[in-house]
Amino acid sequence: MGESDAIRTLEGGLATAMARAGYSDISGLRRLTGGATMESWRFSAGGEDYVLRRAPSLAFMEGRPYGHDVEAAVIRAAHGAGVKAPEVMVELVPDDGIGSGFVMRALPGTPDPKAILAMEQPDQLLREVAGDLARIHSLDPARLPASIPTMDYAEGIAGMRQQFEDAGGDRPIIALGLRWLTDHVPDAATPVLNHGDYRLGNILAEDSHLTGVLDWELAHFGDRHEDLAFGCMAVWRFARYDRPALGLGALEDYFAAYEAAGGAPVDRERFRFWMIYRTVWWALGCLRMASFWRTGQDRMLERVVISRRTSENELDLLLLLEEDAPAALRDSKLEVLPDDATCQETRRGEAGFGEIATAIAEWLATLKDKVEWHDRFQLAVARNALGMLAREDRPFRRPVTDAGLCADIFAGTTNLAERDLLNELRQRALQKLETDVPKYPALAVARNKWTGED
Known part of the structure; x- marks a missing residue:
């Protein structure tokens, strides 16, 4: 399934879920950056902004002490007690067809x-x-x-x-x-x-x-x-x-x-x-x-x-x-470690793995202004990954x-x-x-x- 198909599926499931809360007209769905485990998607409905929080796959919920229904209940209790927790609007059900999660009213402010x-x-x-x-x-x-x-x-x-x-x-x-x-x-x-x-x-x-x-x-x-x-x-x-x-x-x-x-x-x-x-x-x-x-x-x-x-x-x-x-x-001190210049081999002939990784990272940098939202975040992650490969391709490494x-x-x-x-x-x-x-x-x-x- 391509990204556009995935978004259409999400929009359909969200429309079903939000209808239970009395809202319609889902629009502007986009993936938010961040989140080590769960996905977050922002969208509008009825002139207001909301955030869908869901598991990227059902496998992610396996072995967890409780599901999204309990998490939503905790958030509701905290919100009701004056904690700066969001308002939970509706929880997903299997018939929505978009996995496990819930929808919250979007809050002001930045998480950056x-x-x-x-x-x-x-x-x-x-x-x-x-x-x-x-x-x-x-x-x-x-x-x-x-x-x-x-x-x-x-x-x-x-x-x-x-x-x-x-x-x-x-x-x-x-x-x-x-x-x-x-x-x-x-x-x-x-x-x-x-x-x-x-x-x-x-x-x-x-x-x-x-x-x-x-x-x-x-x-x-x-x-x-x-x-x-x-x-x-x-x-x-x-x-x-x-x-x-x-x-x-x-x-x-x-x-x-x-x-x-x-x-x-x-x-x-x-x-x-x-x-x-x-x-x-x-x-x-x-x-x-x-x-x-x-x-x-x-x-x-x-x-x-x-x-x-x-x-x-x-x-x-x-x-x-x-x-x-x-x-x-x-209080003891280490000997000063050699810098990258003394660690790098002088390469001749064909490009090494690190040089190839650097070349790809430089090319990806030219695409930054051609992508947006989560794709831009992914591009930055990809460049970081290539940087790791380039830096690891050097001699004199101690075992980890x-x-x-x-x-x-x-x-x-x-x-x-x-x-x-x-x-x-x-x-x-x-x-x-x-x-x-x-x-x-x-x-x-x-x-x-x-x-x-x-």
């Missing part, structure tokens, strides 16, 4: 992290975000679906360990994170509703005000510190690595605003546990994207490219874990995987205090990220910290 981080009053937005989280965490469980799961911390770690083994069980930095989590499981806290994915990219803002919170598919009952920590991960701070609270400000201001809005006092040690937990979780989530593509569950280009973002999380995880290493090791080392870490026979493991993993993390995402903000921070280079 770059635009949000450029707003004039980030401190104001941070206070509103903290207050919104406090309201989410105060939602009455009796008003929420009974099928929402409650997280068991140890079971969560065990599940991630299985994901790790399923993905090859050979990434040492992730193994260190899993071992650390196993050794530092906190006592269970009184569970509250967690949004589960509260971060830049899933919030809407306009004129330094919070206008919406999206993507509730990971909502569950658990430790409030998990929600507080997730948005503070380096990967979700984008260009503002220097602002540890969601890229908007200082952690102390974030915690103070959360507590002032009715949130319980923040425990800094529990906050760190969940920073490490969620960094491991997202590293494994990125790895899993490749399996979606390989099995045919979703052959979108984003899947294979997101899988390479594992290297972002590995570097962030090592920065977190090395805080527990002996001071002498933490090491199943034997992972086994030693899990057995407790080696850790960051042993031999020169910390600096060896630092070298690997820098090299891998320089290949995959050389513009990742934490890379420059880590390089300066570990080598002394600006």
